[in-house]
Structure formats: C-alpha cells, structure tokens
Amino acid sequence: MRCYGLMIPGSETIRFYPSQLKPDSNPFLRFKPVTRIPIGSFKTKAATNEKITTEWGQMTLYELLGIPESGTFPEIKQAYKQLARKYHPDVSPPDRVEEYTRRFIRVQEAYETLSDPRMREIYDRDMARGLHLAFSARRRYPYQKDEGMEGRTEWKNCWQAQVSELKRRSMNKDAGGSASWAARMRRRREGLSDEL
Amino acid sequence: MQQPLISHFPCDVPALSLILYQDFLSDTGMDEPQYTVASDSETTGEEKSSSAFAEIAIGIDIGTSQCSIAVWNGSQVELLKNTRNQKLMRSYVTFKDEVPSGGVSNQISHECEIFSGVAIFNMKRLIGRVDTDPVVHASKKLPFLVQTLDIGVRPFIAALVNNAWRSTTPEEVLAIFLVELRVMAELQLKKPIRNVVLTIPVSFSRFQLTRIERACAMAGLHILRLIPEPTAVALLYAQQQQQTVHENMGSGSEKNALIFNMGAGYCDVAVTATAGGVSQIKALAGAAIGGEDILQNMMQYLLPNSEGLFLNHRINEIKLLGLLRVATEDAIHRLSSQSSVQVDVDLGNGFKIYKVVTREEFEQVNLEVFEKCESLVTQCLRDSKVDIEDLTDVILVGGCSYIPKIRNLVMAVCKREELYKEINPLEAAVCGAALEGAVASGITDPFGSLDLLTIQATPIGIGIRADGNSFVPIIPRNTTIPSRKELLFTTTHDNQTQALILVYEGEGTKVEENHLLGYFKIVGIPAAPKGIPEINVCMDIDASNVLRVFAGVVMPGTDQPPFMEVRMPTIDDGHGWCVEALNRTYGSTLDLVTVQKKM
Structure with a gap:
C-alpha cells in the first residue's frame, strides 16, 4: 500500500490514488512537482519510493513517529519535530524532494492525529478493533458537526450559540412569525377551540 | 522543464524563454557538477559552501513604500546599500525621462517630485487587482492616474510624462524596480544574481503571486520562494x-x-x-490595510470635502495632493512621539490648512x-x-x-x-528573506546559524464550488504545507456524465466571496442515478507552494477515464467574467455535492 492509498471502513477498496487502479498511467510519478530546483528534479527515484512508502504504509502512526503507544504529548511533539527536520522537503537532497514531501505529509498527519486528544482516541479505538485506518479520521467532510468541535473555544461557541438560539425561540414563542408550521397550526387550532 | 512554466505564463513566452535560455547558459558548464555536489549533502562543508555560494538566493522585501535587499554573506545577513548609502529605498518608478528610473538609483531634489504625477508607487497595493476591488478604488486618490471602469478588468494606470498620461502596469513598474535592485546587488556582490526569495503579504491571492512571478521574470529573476x-x-x-x-x-x-x-x-x-x-x-x-489607509483618512480629515477635487487629475490638483500628502505624512510621523502636532501648509489654489491635530483625534479618525x-x-x-x-x-x-x-x-x-x-522593525522581513534564501539554496554554516527550518502554513483556504453555490474548502486555512488533502463528491443529476470543477481561494462560505483560480471539466462519469458516482478531488501543495488539483471518478470495476491533474491558477485576468460565462452556459447541470461520511 502506497502512501496515499486509503482504506475505507467496511470495504477493501483503495480509495484515492489513481495509480492504485491504473498502475501504468500513474500521473503522480509521471509529473514532477516544480520544485524550483532546476537540476535533478526530474530523476524520480520510483523504486526507492515504493519500497519506503510500502514500509511506512504498514506502520501504525506510533511506529511512524517512533514513540510508544503510551507516548505523551511532549514526546509526540518532539518526535514530530525531529522527523520534520529529517523529512521536510526543504532539507531533502534536490533529487528526492517528491519522496521527502510524501514522507513529511505522513509525519504531519500522524502528528495531527495523535496530538489531538479526540482524534487520538478514535485512532486508538480503531486500532484496538484491528482496523488499521491510519487516516480514516481525516477523510470525512471536515465541516460536519462533530469535526468542527475540536478545541474548547469552538465547542463553547457552539454551545453558546445553541443556548442563545433556544432563548431566542422561547422569547419568540408567542410572536408566531418564526415558529414552525406545525406550531402555528397547533396554536391556530387552540385558538379555534377557545372561540368555540 | 519548459512545459509547465510556459503553460503557467501563457502571455510571457518570449520573456520566459529568454530567461530559461539564460538559465540554460549558466547551468551548463560550471554549474552542473556543482549541483551534483550539493545534492550529495555530506561532502566537505568547505567545498560545498564555496561552490554553492555562487547560487545563493538573495532576499528582497518589496514594501508598498520601501524596499530592501539582503544577502547571507557567509557568516551573517547583510543589507545592501545603494549609492546614496541607503538600506531602505523608496518603492517608486518615475517616468520623467526616456528611460524610467526607480527609487534605487534615482536622485530626486524634493519629495514632492514623487507626488507630481511622474512617479508610480504603491504598486504592491495595485498588483493583480481588478477595477472593482475596493483597494484599487482607494488608490484613485494617489497622485498619478488610476482609472477604473468597474467591470472587473485590470485598472488603467498611467504616469504623467510631458503633459500626457503614459500607461503602464504594476508588473512593469515592479519589474523596472527589481532590475535596479538586481543591478545594484550584482555590482556589489560582483556576480550575477538569479535566484531570489521575496516576501509577500499574507492576504495575497495565488493570482497576485503569479503577477509577482511575472514581474520577476520580466526582471530576469528566478523566484526560489515567495514567503509571507x-x-x-x-x-x-x-x-x-x-x-x-x-x-x-x-x-x-x-x-x-x-x-x-x-x-x-x-x-x-x-x-x-x-x-x-x-x-x-x-x-x-x-x-x-496599512499606513496608506491611515494616511488617506488623515488627508481626508485635514482637507474635508476634497473628494471630487482630485478626480479630474489636473496638474494643479496633483500638485496640491502631493503637498497635502507630504504634510500629512509628516504629521503622522510626529504624532508617534508627540501628543499633538500643528499642521500649517499652503497647498496653493487658495487651499490652506492650519490645524492642530491631537493623538486622540488621529486615533478616532483611524x-x-x-x-x-x-x-x-x-x-x-x-x-x-x-x-x-x-x-x-x-x-x-x-x-x-x-x-x-x-x-x-x-x-x-x-x-x-x-x-x-531584539529585532529591527524595518529590516526584519528582508533579513528573514535572506536567511530563507541561504537555507533554501542549501548553504550550511559551520556555526549552525543556518540550521533552520520553517514549516509553513497556507494563509488562505482552497476548495471547490459544490452544494449549490457553496465554497467547500479542501485545504483549509492554516494547513501545514506541504500538504495533500482530498474530498469525495457526487453528481446532482441522474446520468450526469460530466462535472465542472471550479477551484476557488478564500474564506467566504459562498463562492462569490472568493477568488476563482481556475476550472476544468471531468468527463466520462459512468451513467448512474445521482449520488452514486464518486468523484475524488485532491489538492496538493508542495514546499514551494505550487498548487495542483487532481480530480477523477472513483468507481471500482468500471472503465474510468484518466484522472485530471491541473496546476493552479489557470486563469488570467477577468475571473469574474469567467464565472458569469460558465453560469450562463452550464447553469447547475454540471454541479457536484459533497458526500457525507457514512460511518
């Protein structure tokens, strides 16, 4: 499994990379990102890439960062910074920028998952269930409710918004204008029965 | 190598091929083996730094009002001075004589001369903006010609030369200025300068970055990095x-x-x-927003009801405006150390200002x-x-x-x-750019002063139009780069076989509030009820901040068309017009919606 092959829960379909489906027309290897380092940038070391990324693909995020599963946040952070120093494309030899870029992105994603207590919890749970979904937590539409609530402030804002919305609704209860259709109907019926 | 560059700058083929040719000349011969040395990092430090020194990128900070240039001299960052011993040079270009000259070499007798219509400045505020942009409208009060037609095209910019408005573009002005900086640096460093690291504002759109790239290409400079x-x-x-x-x-x-x-x-x-x-x-x-806004607010405050006065751009009015600018600038500077200043200036034409301005007033106005x-x-x-x-x-x-x-x-x-x-407020950015230039050129320092790495983040979100007219970010703001993110989308109509991918940059929830970077069409989606085909859109930003968008159908077991890979931005001027034309022609027939994750 290559670096960008992603597993979908409940299916064995490898999601992203077109190369997975059509190995002969892999656009990623055919086209080199323009690195602005003119010489050597087109010598893609495909063979090395495959080997390393295969190894990386089978690692857990903990293994990838080289820390135990009990690793603390400072440990995660330190491991990330060390790996960033090693694999950031800015420090790569000019002919291996692409490979380093991919590695760095994996390190970054591992760091982002494990440094966020909520995402780490999900990842740990999935790992315990035997699902090796390295990046599954990151693939959902990020603007779904539960995703948007990381961080205390956002959670608080959301909660406050809900409270104020409830307040607003209770205040407008009698105004009728913003009440739901059903509520208006019920009120009208009540009104009718009062008249009778 | 030429292919992506040229497709990136469709209009600049002659200029670019010239530069590529120059690059080619300097790369052959001496430089080729040097690169091999630099790539196998663990050679002797001495040899590496001396050979790579020829290729070191210089740092340039093009400010709206001032420019500076700095270079890593082997042990520290050194700011270069012009012939008048200035480290900070005013960013302007005058078109007075046959050959335009910029603030690097130009000798002006009095500051007012810059403001007499002959000079173009503030090009950083104008570059890559269309005539509906409020920043362009605010620039109409500058003492040169900025004409807008409010139709979403680039504004008409001109300098006053021999009583006629001579048209130019922000890119051209910037290029003239950059050439002067380049010549100045080459004379001092006694070697050709090719690679540069330029600083840019955080809020610059990718379209504006291409304008900066174009100006550099016109000046024969190769951008190694553009850093905020x-x-x-x-x-x-x-x-x-x-x-x-x-x-x-x-x-x-x-x-x-x-x-x-x-x-x-x-x-x-x-x-x-x-x-x-x-x-x-x-x-x-x-x-x-910046000092220019503060200055204009103060000018408006010192000379109220002057709105209509400058719109005709008569020579006397430009002069008046120039005097007002100088007096206001001076007052603002003095207000940083004094609690009140007296402004006493005769602008001519019967306009006189005699006013005491306090710091409180200044703060209220702004x-x-x-x-x-x-x-x-x-x-x-x-x-x-x-x-x-x-x-x-x-x-x-x-x-x-x-x-x-x-x-x-x-x-x-x-x-x-x-x-x-511990930081000089006016030199910090250019020093940082010079450091980045040294680091990105692969220079090492025996004392570890260049043992630096900056992990950058995206300043503006990038996404596509989906779910009606919504902007769906794929790479949100403040994502660490290099980065690669993807999202799944699906069709909105039964048997929809094509889909339009409109790539936007911005923070607005609706696409209209954002900046269109480019668009392309996916064809050959297998016929199926709406919501069934899955279209994967993936975005990729590398360490040099190059954005690529990949998109295609993901349906196992079917014969699929190849994925599309598009380097952004693809559109030039007139993005607003593109959107209108696309809407008119396709409506919502080629729309996409996001796939909600089912867990």
Missing part, C-alpha cells in the same frame, strides 16, 4: 532564539511568538512556535483601521490554538509598528507589558 512577511520574521526570530540557546547551553524549550507586521499597504499577523531551529507557523492572518488590526490579532491567536499565557514574545515590525495606538492594542490583546526588542 511575518514568516520571514519568524525565521529571523528562530535564528536569534537558537543562538541564545547555544550561548546559554540551555534546553531548547519551545517558544511561541506572535508577529504583527504592518507596513504601508498590508497588515499581517502570524503565530509561530519555535524550538531548536525548527519553527512551525501555527496560524496566519492578513488584510490589505478607528476602523485599528479595529481591523485588533480583529486580525484576535483571529490569528484563536486559529493558532496557542493560549495567550503561552506566548513567549510579541514582535512588532513594519512602519506602522511605531504608532503608539498599534503597539498598545497588540499588547492589550496579548496581555503583555512589553514587546520583543
């Missing part, structure tokens, strides 16, 4: 922190710093976390500007998820950092009594 101004400052800060750690032999604990940079044209904020030479940009925020600055700082802090208590340093740079109100408001938001003092 506050991240250049962050790099300098990281280097200083690392040196202190070396000196104290202390532990390299992580230090968080908030960097606030406000010049004449733009205000940028960044939060950076640095430890052991590695700095990570946690968040960026920026807007096109209330909106200051409020915007405050909101940028707040937003950046919130995005960074760094607690105010965890900020080690607060760094203020740029010309506006001398304004007491600016200093106070940043200190108040960050709950701080004092600011970081």
Whole structure:
C-alpha cells in the first residue's frame, strides 16, 4: 500500500490514488512537482519510493513517529519535530524532494492525529478493533458537526450559540412569525377551540 | 522543464524563454557538477559552501513604500546599500525621462517630485487587482492616474510624462524596480544574481503571486520562494532564539511568538512556535490595510470635502495632493512621539490648512483601521490554538509598528507589558528573506546559524464550488504545507456524465466571496442515478507552494477515464467574467455535492 492509498471502513477498496487502479498511467510519478530546483528534479527515484512508502504504509502512526503507544504529548511533539527536520522537503537532497514531501505529509498527519486528544482516541479505538485506518479520521467532510468541535473555544461557541438560539425561540414563542408550521397550526387550532 | 512554466505564463513566452535560455547558459558548464555536489549533502562543508555560494538566493522585501535587499554573506545577513548609502529605498518608478528610473538609483531634489504625477508607487497595493476591488478604488486618490471602469478588468494606470498620461502596469513598474535592485546587488556582490526569495503579504491571492512571478521574470529573476512577511520574521526570530540557546547551553524549550507586521499597504499577523531551529507557523492572518489607509483618512480629515477635487487629475490638483500628502505624512510621523502636532501648509489654489491635530483625534479618525488590526490579532491567536499565557514574545515590525495606538492594542490583546526588542522593525522581513534564501539554496554554516527550518502554513483556504453555490474548502486555512488533502463528491443529476470543477481561494462560505483560480471539466462519469458516482478531488501543495488539483471518478470495476491533474491558477485576468460565462452556459447541470461520511 502506497502512501496515499486509503482504506475505507467496511470495504477493501483503495480509495484515492489513481495509480492504485491504473498502475501504468500513474500521473503522480509521471509529473514532477516544480520544485524550483532546476537540476535533478526530474530523476524520480520510483523504486526507492515504493519500497519506503510500502514500509511506512504498514506502520501504525506510533511506529511512524517512533514513540510508544503510551507516548505523551511532549514526546509526540518532539518526535514530530525531529522527523520534520529529517523529512521536510526543504532539507531533502534536490533529487528526492517528491519522496521527502510524501514522507513529511505522513509525519504531519500522524502528528495531527495523535496530538489531538479526540482524534487520538478514535485512532486508538480503531486500532484496538484491528482496523488499521491510519487516516480514516481525516477523510470525512471536515465541516460536519462533530469535526468542527475540536478545541474548547469552538465547542463553547457552539454551545453558546445553541443556548442563545433556544432563548431566542422561547422569547419568540408567542410572536408566531418564526415558529414552525406545525406550531402555528397547533396554536391556530387552540385558538379555534377557545372561540368555540 | 519548459512545459509547465510556459503553460503557467501563457502571455510571457518570449520573456520566459529568454530567461530559461539564460538559465540554460549558466547551468551548463560550471554549474552542473556543482549541483551534483550539493545534492550529495555530506561532502566537505568547505567545498560545498564555496561552490554553492555562487547560487545563493538573495532576499528582497518589496514594501508598498520601501524596499530592501539582503544577502547571507557567509557568516551573517547583510543589507545592501545603494549609492546614496541607503538600506531602505523608496518603492517608486518615475517616468520623467526616456528611460524610467526607480527609487534605487534615482536622485530626486524634493519629495514632492514623487507626488507630481511622474512617479508610480504603491504598486504592491495595485498588483493583480481588478477595477472593482475596493483597494484599487482607494488608490484613485494617489497622485498619478488610476482609472477604473468597474467591470472587473485590470485598472488603467498611467504616469504623467510631458503633459500626457503614459500607461503602464504594476508588473512593469515592479519589474523596472527589481532590475535596479538586481543591478545594484550584482555590482556589489560582483556576480550575477538569479535566484531570489521575496516576501509577500499574507492576504495575497495565488493570482497576485503569479503577477509577482511575472514581474520577476520580466526582471530576469528566478523566484526560489515567495514567503509571507511575518514568516520571514519568524525565521529571523528562530535564528536569534537558537543562538541564545547555544550561548546559554540551555534546553531548547519551545517558544511561541506572535508577529504583527504592518507596513504601508498590508497588515499581517502570524503565530509561530519555535524550538531548536525548527519553527512551525501555527496560524496566519492578513488584510490589505496599512499606513496608506491611515494616511488617506488623515488627508481626508485635514482637507474635508476634497473628494471630487482630485478626480479630474489636473496638474494643479496633483500638485496640491502631493503637498497635502507630504504634510500629512509628516504629521503622522510626529504624532508617534508627540501628543499633538500643528499642521500649517499652503497647498496653493487658495487651499490652506492650519490645524492642530491631537493623538486622540488621529486615533478616532483611524478607528476602523485599528479595529481591523485588533480583529486580525484576535483571529490569528484563536486559529493558532496557542493560549495567550503561552506566548513567549510579541514582535512588532513594519512602519506602522511605531504608532503608539498599534503597539498598545497588540499588547492589550496579548496581555503583555512589553514587546520583543531584539529585532529591527524595518529590516526584519528582508533579513528573514535572506536567511530563507541561504537555507533554501542549501548553504550550511559551520556555526549552525543556518540550521533552520520553517514549516509553513497556507494563509488562505482552497476548495471547490459544490452544494449549490457553496465554497467547500479542501485545504483549509492554516494547513501545514506541504500538504495533500482530498474530498469525495457526487453528481446532482441522474446520468450526469460530466462535472465542472471550479477551484476557488478564500474564506467566504459562498463562492462569490472568493477568488476563482481556475476550472476544468471531468468527463466520462459512468451513467448512474445521482449520488452514486464518486468523484475524488485532491489538492496538493508542495514546499514551494505550487498548487495542483487532481480530480477523477472513483468507481471500482468500471472503465474510468484518466484522472485530471491541473496546476493552479489557470486563469488570467477577468475571473469574474469567467464565472458569469460558465453560469450562463452550464447553469447547475454540471454541479457536484459533497458526500457525507457514512460511518
């Protein structure tokens, strides 16, 4: 499994990379990102890439960062910074920028998952269930409710918004204008029965 | 190699091929083996640094009002001076004579001469903007011609030469200026300059970046990196922190710093976390507000009801405007140290100003500007998820950092009594750019002064149009780069076989509020009921900030067309018109919606 092959829960379909489906027309290897380092940038070391990324693909995020599963946040952070120093494309030899870029992105994603207590919890749970979904937590539409609530402030804002919305609704209860259709109907019926 | 570059600049083929040809000339012969040496990093340090020195990129800070240029001289960053011994040169180009000349070499007898219509300045505020942009409209009060037709095309910009308006473009003005800087640096360093690192405002769109690239290409310069101004400052800060750690032999604990940079044209904020030479940009925020807005507010305050006065651009009016500009600028500068100033100036044409302006009045007149600055700082802090208590340093740079109100408001938001003092506010960005130039050129320093790495983040979100007219970000703001993110989309109509991918950049929830970068069509989607075909859109930004968009159908077991890979931005001017034409022709027939994750 290559670096960008992603597993979908409940299916064995490898999601992203077109190369997975059509190995002969892999656009990623055919086209080199323009690195602005003119010489050597087109010598893609495909063979090395495959080997390393295969190894990386089978690692857990903990293994990838080289820390135990009990690793603390400072440990995660330190491991990330060390790996960033090693694999950031800015420090790569000019002919291996692409490979380093991919590695760095994996390190970054591992760091982002494990440094966020909520995402780490999900990842740990999935790992315990035997699902090796390295990046599954990151693939959902990020603007779904539960995703948007990381961080205390956002959670608080959301909660406050809900409270104020409830307040607003209770205040407008009698105004009728913003009440739901059903509520208006019920009120009208009540009104009718009062008249009778 | 030529292919992607040329397709990127469809109009600049002659200029670019010339530069590529020059590159080719300088690359053959001597340089080829040098690169081999540099790539196998672990050769002797001596040999590497001396051979790579020929290729070192210089740092350039093109400010709205001032420019500077710096280079790593082998042991430290050195700012280059022009023949008049200036490190900071005014950014303007005069078109007085046959050959235009810029602020690097130009000798002007009096400041008012710049403001007499012959000079174009503030090009950084105008570059890559269309005539419906409020920043362009604000520039109509500058003492040269900025004409707008309000139809979404580039504005008409012209300088007054022999009583006629001679048209130019911001790119051309910038290129003339860059050529002067290049010549100046080449004379001093006694070698050809090719690679540069340029600082740019955080709020620049990718379209504006292509304009900067074009100006550099016109000046024969090759951009190694375009880095946001506050991240250049962050790099300098990281280097200083690392040196202190070396000196104290202390532990390299992580230090968080908030960097606030406000010049004449733009205000940028960044939060950076640095430890052991590695700095990570946690968040960026920026807007096109700056000293120019403060100046215009004050000019309006000193000479009220002058709105209509300058729109005819008569020579006397331009002169009057120039005098007013100089007097106002001076008053603002003095208000940084005095609590009130007296403005006493005869503008001619019967216009006289005699007014005492207090600092309170000044702050009241510019209330909106200051409020915007405050909101940028707040937003950046919130995005960074760094607690105010965890900020080690607060760094203020740029010309506006001398304004007491600016200093106070940043200190108040960050709950701080004092600011970081080890940095020169006017030279920090260019020094950072020169450091980045040395690091990105692969130069190493025996004392470890260049053991630096900056992990950059995206200042503006990038996504596509989906779910009706919504902007769906794929790479959100403040994502660490290099980055690669993807999202699944599906069709909105039964048997829809084609889909239009409209790539936008911005923060608005509706696409209209954002900037169209480009578009392409996916064809050959297998016929199926709506919501069944899955279309994967993946975005990829590499360390040099190049954006590529991949898109295609993901349906196992079917015969699929090849994925599309498109380098952005693909469109030139007139993005507003493109959207209109696309809407008119296709409506919502080729629309997409996001796939909600089913768990």
